[in-house]
Amino acid sequence: MKYAELSMKFRKFFELPSSPVAIRIINDTSEQKTSIKPMRYCEMVRRSAYYGESFVFSVEELTCTSAELALGFTEPSYGEVYPRIKPANTKLVSISSLEKTEKKPDVVIIVGNPRKIMRISTILAQLHEKQPVEVKFKGEFAVCGECTAIPYLEKKVNLSLLCNGARMFSGYRDDEVVMGFPLDDFVRVAESTEEKEITSALCGCMMDDIPAGAVTAIEKIGFGKGTDQFFGRFGTEIVRLYTPKEKDGKITSLTLHIPIKFKDGETASKANEKAGEILEKPMLHRARDNWVDIALPLDLGETLNRASMRGEKFEALVRSGIDTILSEAEKLKRKTAVENA
Amino acid sequence: MDLNKYKNLTRGISDTYVNVHPIQRGGVLTAEARKALLEFGDGYSVCDYCFESRVDLVDKPPVHDFTADVAEFLNMDDVRFTAGCRHAKWAVMHMVCEQGDTVVVDALAHYTSYLAAEANKLNIVEVPHNGYPRFEIDPQGYATKFEEVEQKTGKLPSIAVLTHVDYRYGNIADAQKVGEICKEYGVPFLLNTAYSSGIMPVDGKKLHVDFLCGSGHKSWAASAPIGILATTYEWSTKVFNKSTCRGDWSGRGFSKKEVALFGCSPVFGAPVATLMASFPAVVERVKHWDEEVKNAQYFVNELEKIEGFHQMGVKPKQHPLMNFESLALHEIAEKDKRRGYFLYHELKKRKIVGLHPGMSKNFKINTYGLKREQIEYVAAAFKDIARENGIKVEE
Numbered sequence: 001m002k003y004a005e006l007s008m009k010f011r012k013f014f015e016l017p018s019s020p021v022a023i024r025i026i027n028d029t030s031e032q033k034t035s036i037k038p039m040r041y042c043e044m045v046r047r048s049a050y051y052g053e054s055f056v057f058s059v060e061e062l063t064c065t066s067a068e069l070a071l072g073f074t075e076p077s078y079g080e081v082y083p084r085i086k087p088a089n090t091k092l093v094s095i096s097s098l099e100k101t102e103k104k105p106d107v108v109i110i111v112g113n114p115r116k117i118m119r120i121s122t123i124l125a126q127l128h129e130k131q132p133v134e135v136k137f138k139g140e141f142a143v144c145g146e147c148t149a150i151p152y153l154e155k156k157v158n159l160s161l162l163c164n165g166a167r168m169f170s171g172y173r174d175d176e177v178v179m180g181f182p183l184d185d186f187v188r189v190a191e192s193t194e195e196k197e198i199t200s201a202l203c204g205c206m207m208d209d210i211p212a213g214a215v216t217a218i219e220k221i222g223f224g225k226g227t228d229q230f231f232g233r234f235g236t237e238i239v240r241l242y243t244p245k246e247k248d249g250k251i252t253s254l255t256l257h258i259p260i261k262f263k264d265g266e267t268a269s270k271a272n273e274k275a276g277e278i279l280e281k282p283m284l285h286r287a288r289d290n291w292v293d294i295a296l297p298l299d300l301g302e303t304l305n306r307a308s309m310r311g312e313k314f315e316a317l318v319r320s321g322i323d324t325i326l327s328e329a330e331k332l333k334r335k336t337a338v339e340n341a
Numbered sequence: 342m343d344l345n346k347y348k349n350l351t352r353g354i355s356d357t358y359v360n361v362h363p364i365q366r367g368g369v370l371t372a373e374a375r376k377a378l379l380e381f382g383d384g385y386s387v388c389d390y391c392f393e394s395r396v397d398l399v400d401k402p403p404v405h406d407f408t409a410d411v412a413e414f415l416n417m418d419d420v421r422f423t424a425g426c427r428h429a430k431w432a433v434m435h436m437v438c439e440q441g442d443t444v445v446v447d448a449l450a451h452y453t454s455y456l457a458a459e460a461n462k463l464n465i466v467e468v469p470h471n472g473y474p475r476f477e478i479d480p481q482g483y484a485t486k487f488e489e490v491e492q493k494t495g496k497l498p499s500i501a502v503l504t505h506v507d508y509r510y511g512n513i514a515d516a517q518k519v520g521e522i523c524k525e526y527g528v529p530f531l532l533n534t535a536y537s538s539g540i541m542p543v544d545g546k547k548l549h550v551d552f553l554c555g556s557g558h559k560s561w562a563a564s565a566p567i568g569i570l571a572t573t574y575e576w577s578t579k580v581f582n583k584s585t586c587r588g589d590w591s592g593r594g595f596s597k598k599e600v601a602l603f604g605c606s607p608v609f610g611a612p613v614a615t616l617m618a619s620f621p622a623v624v625e626r627v628k629h630w631d632e633e634v635k636n637a638q639y640f641v642n643e644l645e646k647i648e649g650f651h652q653m654g655v656k657p658k659q660h661p662l663m664n665f666e667s668l669a670l671h672e673i674a675e676k677d678k679r680r681g682y683f684l685y686h687e688l689k690k691r692k693i694v695g696l697h698p699g700m701s702k703n704f705k706i707n708t709y710g711l712k713r714e715q716i717e718y719v720a721a722a723f724k725d726i727a728r729e730n731g732i733k734v735e736e
Contacts, residue, residue, distance in 0.1 A: 205452050224671070226703045229473045231668055238649055238668050242473035257473055259651055289656035293474055
């Protein structure tokens, strides 16, 4: 998926007014710098997020010494600084909104409010086996260190509550926080934002509310799901499984169906009359033009959702029903064969 | 932004293809409508001689007369054209119901019936269908639901909606019976005729309908989007209520504009022009409905000669929109690299289009308006595909 598409998906799903920002750390001077007035790194990131501006800059265009250290332009003179990109080999940094970037970013930064970040965090946790999102911040070296150097060097998603500089000089509002992603994590989050329950449904509509677990359990027996019913081939016969609803919308029974074709409506009507004598209870039968529909109700004794969790017991009930309806269909066909000839 | 993709737009199918799309057959333009489309394709083209500030009152072209003629054709009293059948449903609910009221709909209703209620903040209660394989709506279910709603909320539903012909199985519901039940309970009755009026005879008064909505682009051989909203004089003032608002500073008012139609219904050019141009043909074609039903039944009979093919819904088929189970084709599709698209491509190779790409387990198809030879050709194509793939076909 292209970066522009990823960006749009991400923004749409998380209802993000600003663009994710693509950051590239460049260790040579092969790229042309953009002509800009010197400013703070965090300001460039915000301008890119909100106004779609792009920057390629060197240390000369930076007005913040924290960013100079954090982005790896300069080694610290006195003691260690954390977080920072080290060794300090950075020559240029490229910033652009993700939808405009063509080159592979190292880090993606998003600017959002706590509510948006909360939603992103839930997806992140799901992608990391439901583990909590662990972040570290200290109110300084924020966009440059916490959201660029950490994702870049440690390959970890990190959150920053920003620093005084960002809030005072770079235009960040009180309700804004920033999150930095290694590219792979961002891609995983963006790609997991499909609204599957909508996109996999017919014409964008959900046609029933059968629990997913029940669908799986029925499919395991050998049925495939159609729009309204399940159907599968058992021997040479196609058996349909339907999930009738009670008045209150609950499903506490199943019905198995085999429509049997006759040469014309009259023959079907006669066969239907005979079916009353031929078929065992509780088989149901009804003529429909040149077909006789035979059906077998299966009482689950509880909701389909619970019944389908019972594994082998559920499967045995349905399989026994299939055996019954197959044998009854065979019997009806055999005994009405003369009329149908 | 690549603007080239907007140039030379084509549909990718030519006139020589047979289109069996379930929702497109009744909307195929007549030759007269194609002519009108070119003549009135520009945006507000029917408004050249608008002296009455509303599209339904324009005399040249004769939209004003046309509303009266459509009302007569449907045996209703008053008609407006809307931005689709969905707009008509929304408009009725908006003008007749109060927020928080209950609307009773059949469980096979089009999604826009549900959304029209949702947009009007109405509670939805469904009349169930009887399930596989018939999927019929029992009219008596309306009486049951009316009583349940009254018991629960202290008042009857503010409207009942019935889908005359449902889009999933093409079953024709017993609208007359539902209409009688609505009259008995005093619940206004909205009949959605998106798949009936315009292709088959529909008599609003006979069906006891208070509101009848139709779809120009689905069943009246018109360009989208256009719907038809017909009502009786008992309701027309309420439904077509005119604006009473005034600008608090300017003093402006819009007293001729009808609120639920956004003042002047947005059907100004191609939609209403094609609807009008096709109307004489539409009036004529509903007289031949019995031939369409025979053709549909012939088609079902032919397709059911293929092993595993089975038409769901009421039999014998009474409407050309139909839904088939086709497990045998699905089993082939699963082994084919095109997967679910197998059937779509095999038909397209034979110059037949309109089946939903990706569907092979079951599919919907519509034979409305096709000549018998075309129907024979489509049936033969299905059999041909079946035989080629080792599926048994009765001779």
